[in-house]
Amino acid sequence: MTIITNKFNVSNRVFFLFSFLLTISLLSQAQPGQQAGKPTQAAGTSLLIGKLKGTIIDSRSREPLMFASIVLSRAQDSTMVSGSITDEKGKFFMEQLPPGNFYLTVNYIGYNRQSFNSIKITFREPEFDMGIIEVAPVAQTLESVTVEANRSLMETGLNRRVINVAQELTSIGGTAVDVMQNIPSVSVDFEGNVSLRGNSNVTILIDGRPSSLTGLSGSEALQQIPAAMIERVEVITNPSARYNPEGTSGIINVVLKKQRRPGYNGLLTLNAATADTYSGTLNFNYKYNKWNIFTNLSGRFSDTESFGNSQRQTFFGQAVNFMDQKTTGLEGMNSVNGQLGADYSFNDRNILTVSSRFNNWERTSDDLTRYSIYQDIINPGNLFKLDNFNSMMSNSFTHQLNYKRTYAQRVREFNADINFSHRTMDRRENFLQQFYENNFDTPKDQLLRERSMMDNNNWSFSSQLDYVHPLGEASKIETGFRLQTRQIDSDFLFENEINTGNWMNNASRSNRFIYDEQVLAAYGMYATKLGKFSLQAGLRAEQTLTSADLQNDIEPANENDYLSFFPTLHLRRNFEGNRALQISYTRRINRPDNRSLNPFVRYNSEYDVSFGNPNLKPEYIDSYEVGYTHFWKSTTLNPSLFYRQTDGMISWYRYVDNIGGKDVTVSTQANINRGTSYGAELIFTQRITSWWNMNSTFSYFRTMIEGAQMAREADSYSWSGRFVSNMNLGKGWNVQVNAFYRSPVVMLQGEMAAMYSANAGVQKNILGNSGTLSLNISDIFNTMRFGMYNYGDNFNMSMERWRTSRMISLGFTYRINEFERRNNRRDRGNDNGDSMDFDRFDM
Numbered sequence: 067m068t069i070i071t072n073k074f075n076v077s078n079r080v081f082f083l084f085s086f087l088l089t090i091s092l093l094s095q096a097q098p099g100q101q102a103g104k105p106t107q108a109a110g111t112s113l114l115i116g117k118l119k120g121t122i123i124d125s126r127s128r129e130p131l132m133f134a135s136i137v138l139s140r141a142q143d144s145t146m147v148s149g150s151i152t153d154e155k156g157k158f159f160m161e162q163l164p165p166g167n168f169y170l171t172v173n174y175i176g177y178n179r180q181s182f183n184s185i186k187i188t189f190r191e192p193e194f195d196m197g198i199i200e201v202a203p204v205a206q207t208l209e210s211v212t213v214e215a216n217r218s219l220m221e222t223g224l225n226r227r228v229i230n231v232a233q234e235l236t237s238i239g240g241t242a243v244d245v246m247q248n249i250p251s252v253s254v255d256f257e258g259n260v261s262l263r264g265n266s267n268v269t270i271l272i273d274g275r276p277s278s279l280t281g282l283s284g285s286e287a288l289q290q291i292p293a294a295m296i297e298r299v300e301v302i303t304n305p306s307a308r309y310n311p312e313g314t315s316g317i318i319n320v321v322l323k324k325q326r327r328p329g330y331n332g333l334l335t336l337n338a339a340t341a342d343t344y345s346g347t348l349n350f351n352y353k354y355n356k357w358n359i360f361t362n363l364s365g366r367f368s369d370t371e372s373f374g375n376s377q378r379q380t381f382f383g384q385a386v387n388f389m390d391q392k393t394t395g396l397e398g399m400n401s402v403n404g405q406l407g408a409d410y411s412f413n414d415r416n417i418l419t420v421s422s423r424f425n426n427w428e429r430t431s432d433d434l435t436r437y438s439i440y441q442d443i444i445n446p447g448n449l450f451k452l453d454n455f456n457s458m459m460s461n462s463f464t465h466q467l468n469y470k471r472t473y474a475q476r477v478r479e480f481n482a483d484i485n486f487s488h489r490t491m492d493r494r495e496n497f498l499q500q501f502y503e504n505n506f507d508t509p510k511d512q513l514l515r516e517r518s519m520m521d522n523n524n525w526s527f528s529s530q531l532d533y534v535h536p537l538g539e540a541s542k543i544e545t546g547f548r549l550q551t552r553q554i555d556s557d558f559l560f561e562n563e564i565n566t567g568n569w570m571n572n573a574s575r576s577n578r579f580i581y582d583e584q585v586l587a588a589y590g591m592y593a594t595k596l597g598k599f600s601l602q603a604g605l606r607a608e609q610t611l612t613s614a615d616l617q618n619d620i621e622p623a624n625e626n627d628y629l630s631f632f633p634t635l636h637l638r639r640n641f642e643g644n645r646a647l648q649i650s651y652t653r654r655i656n657r658p659d660n661r662s663l664n665p666f667v668r669y670n671s672e673y674d675v676s677f678g679n680p681n682l683k684p685e686y687i688d689s690y691e692v693g694y695t696h697f698w699k700s701t702t703l704n705p706s707l708f709y710r711q712t713d714g715m716i717s718w719y720r721y722v723d724n725i726g727g728k729d730v731t732v733s734t735q736a737n738i739n740r741g742t743s744y745g746a747e748l749i750f751t752q753r754i755t756s757w758w759n760m761n762s763t764f765s766y767f768r769t770m771i772e773g774a775q776m777a778r779e780a781d782s783y784s785w786s787g788r789f790v791s792n793m794n795l796g797k798g799w800n801v802q803v804n805a806f807y808r809s810p811v812v813m814l815q816g817e818m819a820a821m822y823s824a825n826a827g828v829q830k831n832i833l834g835n836s837g838t839l840s841l842n843i844s845d846i847f848n849t850m851r852f853g854m855y856n857y858g859d860n861f862n863m864s865m866e867r868w869r870t871s872r873m874i875s876l877g878f879t880y881r882i883n884e885f886e887r888r889n890n891r892r893d894r895g896n897d898n899g900d901s902m903d904f905d906r907f908d909m
Contacts, residue, residue, distance in 0.1 A: 114162035114163060114164055115162075115163075115164075115165065115187075115189065115192045116161070116162075116163030116164065116165060116187035116192050116193070116194070117159070117160065117161045117163065117192060117193045117194070117539070118138065118148075118159070118160045118161075118163060118170075118185065118187070118193075118194050118195075118196070119157070119158065119159045119160070119193075119194075119195055119196070120157070120158060120170075120195065120196030120197060120198070120199050121152075121155070121156045121157050121158075121197070121198050121199065122134045122136075122152050122156045122158070122172060122174075122199050122201060123156055123198060123199070123200055123201075124177075124200075124201070124202075125200035125201060125202045126202070129156075130152070130154070130155050130156025130157075131152060131156050131174055131177070131201065132152060132153065132154045132155075132156065132228075133151050133152060133174075134151065134152040134156070134158075134172055134173065134174040134177075134201075135149070135151055135172070135173040135174065135644045135697045136149060136150045136151065136152065136158045136160075136170065136171070136172060136173075137149045137170070137171045137173070137642075137644065138160060138163070138168050138169075138170055138185075139168060139169055139170075139171065140166060140167070140168055141166075141167040141168055141169050141183065141185075142166075142167070146642040146643070147163060147164070147168060148160045148162075148163060148598070149598075149640050149641075149642060149644065150640065151640075151646070157476075159539075159540075159595075161539065161540060161595070161597075162597050163187050164187070165187045165188055165189060165192075166186075166187060167184075167185065167186055168185040168186075168187070169181050169182060169183045169184075169185060170182045170185060170196070170199075172199065172201050173644060173697060173699065174201065177201050177202065179699060180201050180202075182196065182199060226300050226301060226302040226303070227250065227251075227300070227301045227704075227749070228298055228299075228300050229248075229249050229250070229298060229299045229300075229301065230297070230298050231245050231248070231293070231296050231297070231298060231299055241288060241291060241292060241293060241366065242287075242288035242291040242292075242293060242296060242320055243260075243288045244293055244844070245293050245296055245299065245320075246260050246288065246299075246318075247806065247823075247825075248788075248790065248804055248825075249299055249301060249318075250301070250749050250761070250763035250788060251263055251301055251303070251747060251749075251763060251765060252301065252318065253786060253806070253808050253821070260288070260318065261315070262301070262303070262315040262316050262318065263303070263315055263316075263708065263743075263745065263747065263765060263767060266315075267313060267315055267656050268313050268315045268316060268317070268318055269310065269312045269313030269316070269317045269318070270287060270288065270318055270320070271317060271318065271319040271320065272287060272291070272319075272320050272322070273319075273320070273321060273322055274319060274321075276310065276312070288320070291320065291322075291403070292335075292345055292347050292364045292366060292403070294333075294335040294337075294345075294347040294364070294879070295322050295323055295347055295349065295362060295364060295403075296320055296321070296322060296323070297321050297322060297323045298321045299318065299319070299320055299321070300317075300318070300319040300321065301316070301317075301318055302316050302317040302318075302319065303315070303316040303689075303691060303708065304316065304634075304636070304650040304651070304652045304689055304691050305317050305634075305652060306591060306602060306604050306634050306636065306652070307589040307590070307591050307604025307605055307606040307632060307633070307634045308532070308544065308546065308589060308591065308604070308606075310548075310587075311606060311608070311630075311632045311652075311653070311654045311655050312654070312655060312656065312657065313654060313656070315710070316689075322362075323349055323362070329352070329353065329354075329883060330350070330351065330352040330353075330882070330883055331350075331351055331881075331882055331883040332348065332349055332350035332351065332881075332882035332883070333347070333348070333349040333350075333879065333880070333881055333882065334346075334347070334348050334879065334880045334882065335347045335348075335877065335878070335879045335880075336877065336878050336879075337875055337876065337877040337878075338875065338876055338877075339873045339874060339875030339876070340873045340874050340875070341368065341369065341370055341371070341870045341873050342367075342368060342369040343366075343367070343368040343369075343370075343873065343875070344366070344367050344368070345364070345365065345366040345367070346364065346365055347362065347363070347364040347365075348362060348363045348364070349361075349362045350362070350882070356410055356411045356412070357408060357409070357410060358408065358409040358410075358411075359407070359408045360405075360406075360407050360408070360409075360421075361404075361405060361406045361407070362403075362404070362405050363402075363403070363404045363405075364401075364402070364403045364404075365400075365401065365402045365403075366399065366400070366401045367399070367400050367401075368398070368399045368400075369396060369397070369398045369399075370396070370397045370398075370399075370869050370870045371394070371395070371396055371397075371869060371870045372393075372394070372395040372396070372397055372431075372433070372867070372868070372869040372870075373393065373394055373395075373867070373868055373869070374391075374392075374393040374395075374865065374866065374867040374868070375390075375391060375392045375393065375865070375866055376390075376391045376863060376864065376865035376866070377389070377390050377391075377863065377864055377865075378722075378729075378731065378861060378862070378863035379861065379862050379863070380722050380729040380860060380861045381860045381861065382724055382729070382860060385441070386441075387439065387440065387441055387729050388439070388440040388441075389437065389438070389439050389440075389673065389729070390437075390438040390439075390440075391435055391436065391437055391438075392435065392436045393433055393434065393435040393436075393867075394433070394434055395431055395432060395433035395434065396431070396432050397429070397430070397431045397869070398428075398429065398430040398431070399427070399428075399429050400427065400428045400429075401425070401426065401427035401428075402424075402425075402426045402427070403423070403424070403425050403426075404423070404424045404425075405421060405422070405423040405424070406421065406422055407419065407420060407421025407422070407466075408420055408421070414472075415471060415472045415473065416469075416470070416471055416472075417469075417470050418467075418468070418469050418470075419466070419467070419468040419469075419470075420466070420467050420468075421465075421466050422463065422464065422465045422466075423463070423464040423465075423466075424461075424462070424463055425460070425461070425462045425463075425464075426459075426460065426461050426462075427459075427460050428457070428458065428459045428460075429456075429457070429458045430455075430456065430457045430458075431454075431455070431456045432453070432454075432455050432456075433453075433454045433456075434451060434452070434453050434454075435451065435452045435454070435671070436449075436451055436506060437449065437450050437451070437452065437671075437673070439673075448501075449501065449502040449503070449504070449505070449506060450499055450500060450501045450502060451499070451500045451502070451506070452497065452498070452499050452671060453497070453498040453499075453500075454495065454496070454497055455495070455496045456493070456494070456495045457493070457494050457495075458491060458492070458493045458494075459491065459492045459493075460489065460490070460491040460492075461489070461490050461491075462487065462488065462489035462490075463487065463488050463489075464485070464486070464487040465485070465486045465487075466483070466484070466485050467483070467484045467485075468481065468482065468483045468484075469481070469482045469483075475536050476536060477534055477536050477542055478534060478535055478536055479532075479533070479534045480531075480532070480533050480534075481530075481531070481532040481533075482529075482530070482531050483528075483529065483530045483531075483532075484528075484529045485526075485527070485528045485529070486525075486526070486527050487525065487526045487527075488524070488525045489522070489523075489524045489525070490521075490522065490523055490524075491520075491521070491522040491524075492519075492520075492521055492522075493518075493519070493520040493521075493522075494517070494518070494519055495517060495518045495519075496515075496516075496517045497514075497515065497516040497517065497518075498513070498514075498515055499513070499514040499515075499516075500512075500513055501513070501514075514563075515562075515563035516560070516561065516562055516563065516572075517560075517561050517563075517569070518558065518559065518560045518561070518575075519558075519559045519561075520556060520557065520558045520559070521556075521557045522554070522555065522556050522557075523555045523557075524552070524553065524554045524555065525552065525553055526550070526551070526552035526553075527549075527550070527551050527552070528548065528549065528550040528551075529548070529549050530546065530547065530548040530549075531546055531547050531548075532544070532545075532546035533545055533546065537594075540594055540595040540596075541592070541593065541594035541595070542592075542593050542594075543590065543591065543592050543593075544589075544590070544591040544592075544593070544604075545588070545589065545590045545591070546588070546589050547586075547587065547588050548585070548586070548587040548588075549584075549585075549586055549587075550583075550584070550585045550586075550587075551582075551583070551584040551585075552582075552583050553580065553581070553582050553583075554580070554581045554660045555578075555579075555580050555581075556578065556579045556580075556660070556664070557578045558576055558577050558578065558579075558666070559571065559576050560572045560575035560576045573618070575667070575669065576618070577616060577617065577618050577619075577664075577666040578616075578617035578618065579614070579615070579616055579617070579660065579664045579666060580613075580614075580615045580617065581612070581613070581614050581615075581659075581660035581663065581664075582611075582612065582613040582615075583610070583611070583612045583613075583657075584610070584611045584612075585608055585609070585610050585611075586608065586609045587606060587607065587608040587609075588606070588607055589604060589605065589606035589607070590604065590605060591603065591604035591605075591634075592604070598639055598640045598641070599637065599638070599639055600636075600637070600638040600639075600640075601636070601637055601638075602634075602635070602636040602637075603633075603634070603635050603636075604633070604634045604635075605631065605632070605633050605634070606631070606632040606633075606634070607629070607630070607631050607632075608629070608630050608631075608632070608655075609627075609628075609629050610626075610627065610628055610629075610630065610657065610684075611625075611627050612625065612626045612627070612657075613625050614626075614660070614663040614664070614680050616664070616665060616666060616680075619665075624663070624680040624681070626683070628684070630655060630684075630686075631653075632652070632653045632654065632655070633651075633652075633653055634650075634651065634652045634653070635650065635651045635652075636648070636649075636650045637649045637650070643696070644696065644697035644698070645694070645695065645696045645697075646694070646695045647692075647693070647694050648691075648692070648693045648694075648695070649691070649692050649693075650690070650691045650693075651688070651689070651690050651691075652688075652689050653686065653687065653688055653689070654686070654687040654689060655684050655685070655686055655687070656684060656685045656687070656716060657684045658678075658679075658682035658683075658684065658716060658735070661678060662678045662679065662682055662716070662735050663678050663679065663680050663682060664677070664678040664680075665677055665678055665679065665680045666678075672728060672730070673728060673729065673730055673731065674730070674731045674733075675730060675731070675732055675733070676732070676733040676734065677732075677733075677734050678734070678735065679734055679735050679736060682716060682735060682736070682737060683714055683737055684714070685712055685713065685714040685715050685716050685737065686712070686713050686714060687710055687711065687712045687713075688710070688711045689708070689709070689710045690708065690709045690710075691706060691707070691708045691709075692706060692707045692708075693705070693706035693707075694706070700752065700753035700754075701750075701751065701752050701753070702749075702750070702751040702752075703748075703749075703750055703751075704748070704749040704750075704751075705746065705747070705748045705749075706746070706747050706748075707744075707745075707746050707747075708743075708744060708745060708746075708747070708767075709742075709743075709744040710741075710742070710743045710744070711740075711741075711742055712740065712741040712742070712743075713740055714737040714739075714740075715737065715738050715739065715740060715741040715771065716735055716736070716737055716738075717735065717736065717738045717771070717814055718733055718734070718735050719733075719734065719735070719736060719738070719814065719815060720732065720733050720815060720856055720858055720861075721858050721859070721860070721861070722858065722860050722861040729861075731861070731863070738771065738772070738814065739772045740771075740772045741769070741770065741771045741772070742769070742770045742771075743767060743768065743769045743770075744767065744768055745765060745766050745767025745768060746765070746766050746767070747763070747764070747765045747766075748763070748764045748765075749761065749762075749763050750762050750763075757793060757794040757795065757796065758791070758792070758793045758794070759791075759792050760789070760790060760791040760792065761789075761790050762787070762788065762789045762790070763786075763787065763788040764785070764786075764787045765785060765786045765787075766783070766784075766785040767783075767784060767785070768781070768782065768783050768784075769781075769782050769784065769811075769812070770782075771813075771814050780812050780813060780814045780815075781812070782811060782812030782813075782817075784808075784809050784810070784811045784812070785808075785809045786806065786807060786808040786809065787806065787807050788804070788805070788806040788807075789804060789805050789806075790802065790803075790804040791803045791804070798830050798831030798832070798835065799828070799829070799830055799831075800828070800829040800830075801826075801827070801828050801829075802826070802827045802828075802829075803824070803825070803826045803827075804824070804825050804826075805822070805823070805824040805825070806822060806823065807820070807821075807822040808820060808821045808822065813856075815856050815857060815858060816854060816855045816856035816857055817854070817855050818852075818853070818854050819851075819852070819853030819854065819855075819866075821850065821851070821852065822849055822850075823844075823845045823846075823847070823849050823850045823871070824845070824846045824847060824849075825842070825843065825844050825845065825846065826842070826843050826846060827840060827841065827842040827843070828840070828841050828842075829841075833880070836880060836881050837878065837879065837880045837881070838877075838878070838879040838880075838881075839876075839877070839878055840875075840876070840877040840878075840879070841874070841875070841876055841877075842874070842875045842877070843872075843873075843874050844871060844872065844873050844875070845871040845872045845873075846872065847872075848871065848872040850868065850871040851866060851867070851868040852866070852867050852868065853865065853866040853867075854866075
């Protein structure tokens with residue numbers, strides 16, 4: 067905290083003190099029982115005096131239905147008068163209604179369409195409360211077996227899409243990375259890196275909290291989460307001011323399973339797959355009186371083969387050199403996750419949640435690469451094999467405390483959240499380089515041994531306050547504060563073998579790098595509903611303090627402090643016939659991480675090195691989006707247009723330099739100038755019959771990059787498509803098939819090759835529907851490969867990598883006391899203390 071004390075000037079302190087006092091004053095205003103005053107209206111100024119409200123719930127589970135479509139029509143001629151969509155608590159509200167007699171129609175995919183009569187709006191009684199409205203899911207009887215419609219795979223919200231993955235068959239036995247491959251707008255490359263609408267800079271949240279706080283990248287965090295632990299995935303392309311503005315393309319929030327039903331319930335899942343892959347998860351929940359105790363435990367063990375090849379051609383004057391690489395490897399992964407937590411309800415309006423999560427994983431890889439270096443295409447000048455054995459061990463603990471307070475006033479709410487994480491990682495690498503004569507059959511006496519050791523010690527602390535206060539019947543304000551501080555300490559030691567068994571430190575290749583970061587943020591938002599228009603406007607301010615210190619460098623630590631403002635605007639217009647148009651604007655930021663800032667040279671081999679850039683600045687993104695949603699009885703259509711402008715874009719670039727007589731590929735990062743991306747996306751969901759539904763996504767976008775670093779430009783048109791088909795065949799049988807394709811993508815210095823694959827899964831309920839057997843085939847046609855072509859002023863290179871991806875897995879799931887069956891619609895509010903509550907325009 068010394069950095070904060072030393073760096074914060076008086077104006078920053080005053081700014082945050084003022085914001086804090088504003089929140090205290092808001093909290094001290096209306097008491098829990100206080101009711102907002104009713105607006106008055108002058109006689110004769112308007113006939114639109116009516117208001118209508120109610121709550122929609124599932125008639126069996128008694129859970130609220132989020133985003134149900136509500137239509138109000140005249141009883142006399144069935145003319146539509148108004149419409150609305152329920153919020154996350156199943157509530158809806160309409161106003162500015164004329165007097166008269168009406169009926170209400172409720173539409174929700176997977177549920178019977180139902181109408182409710184006898185609604186009267188009069189001058190004497192202008193407000194009508196329908197109370198609790200129960201709707202029943204579609205049911206069909208086949209040979210005395212009742213088959214209930216499954217929960218909709220995808221639900222469309224105001225600025226997000228919610229993908230319910232509990233019924234996702236093709237990711238059975240996998241991790242969250244496998245789940246991502248089935249999410250609309252999302253693509254995953256060979257290394258498990260996630261992209262959203264063609265942009266890999268996306269923020270990954272786990273239960274509303276950034277996965278990167280303790281140094282884990284998004285892909286690393288996703289690889290540690292079993293698919294069976296995930297309840298839903300939320301894709302937020304244009305987040306409001308409430309959320310951390312990190313991630314140029316948006317936010318992907320992974321919500322883990324948790325129950326709050328009286329008594330005990332649990333879920334046991336066991337999976338085995340080819341390629342020696344085994345996994346298991348146990349979720350258990352017990353609720354008694356005011357206490358709710360939850361826990362989960364999971365483990366995953368796998369061994370996977372990997373392959374790769376690359377070719378590089380370099381030019382220096384008249385000299386042309388060639389290098390060919392062929393790699394085979396074996397990768398092992400063992401991980402164990404555990405969580406224990408409890409909720410305590412002081413009363414109906416006050417709840418305290420505390421939880422701790424433990425994660426341990428060990429990864430090993432043994433890669434053997436054959437290098438062939440030619441001064442002409444026929445005769446090799448240098449042949450050698452490089453055996454690289456790598457082992458990593460990581461342990462992390464995360465502790466969370468949350469307090470939630472609700473009030474009698476609708477939407478009024480207070481949340482306080484504290485989070486602490488600590489992670490250690492131990493990495494060991496051993497290099498053995500054997501040289502050969504004119505072929506790989508005759509080794510030389512020349513042998514080179516090297517090794518490296520890296521110890522990481524990372525911690526993070528964050529605290530957040532959020533408060534929502536209603537203003538009358540159709541408006542609200544929201545404010546919040548967040549403090550986030552973290553340190554990432556990487557100590558790297560590199561040694562050379564002098565003679566057998568004797569090692570010496572190579573000071574020129576050893577280093578210790580310490581990265582400190584503090585972010586203090588405050589935000590405010592105002593939301594209101596004006597007839598059929600809903601408006602939300604917000605502003606977030608963040609003060610960032612960073613220090614990047616290379617310990618064995620005589621230069622002082624590189625410090626970068628900056629204040630940033632992030633405005634957001636969301637506007638929606640409801641139309642008759644279950645239609646809505648949404649327009650949004652947000653400003654976002656991408657801060658360089660510790661790996662990007664570390665200037666020390668990392669040697670992948672003596673012909674391939676990389677290093678960070680301590681002078682990197684954050685990039686800023688202005689994002690615009692227009693979306694349209696149309697609901698029919700069995701069809702949902704969701705087209706959208708988006709535009710992103712990035713200033714100071716951070717990008718990798720490569721060049722080849724002749725170092726010590728060797729052509730070495732050098733990779734680093736820079737703020738290359740500006741990037742522009744725009745495109746269109748169409749999401750289509752169709753329930754063909756009561757037992758068959760499918761959805762598809764098509765994205766088409768253009769990306770233009772202006773590269774100041776190399777005076778280059780890139781302009782590419784790309785597209786991707788995804789298709790998912792779900793069939794409920796009765797008698798407990800379910801079948802799912804999905805496929806995706808991503809076209810080649812042009813980069814500043816080359817192009818990524820197309821990627822495509824197809825998966826299939828089948829599921830059968832057994833043991834009186836308490837158990838489920840699942841069979842899954844991933845990458846049916848064995849096409850999942852990653853390819854890239856790069857070029858520069860004096861080189862060109864191509865590479866291809868792939869690993870064992872076509873696998874068959876068998877899984878068994880057992881539900882203890884019908885976990886996830888009678889109560890598969892848990893509260894979508896902020897029950898875990900995270901900040902991922904849904905944006906609500908309809909008050």
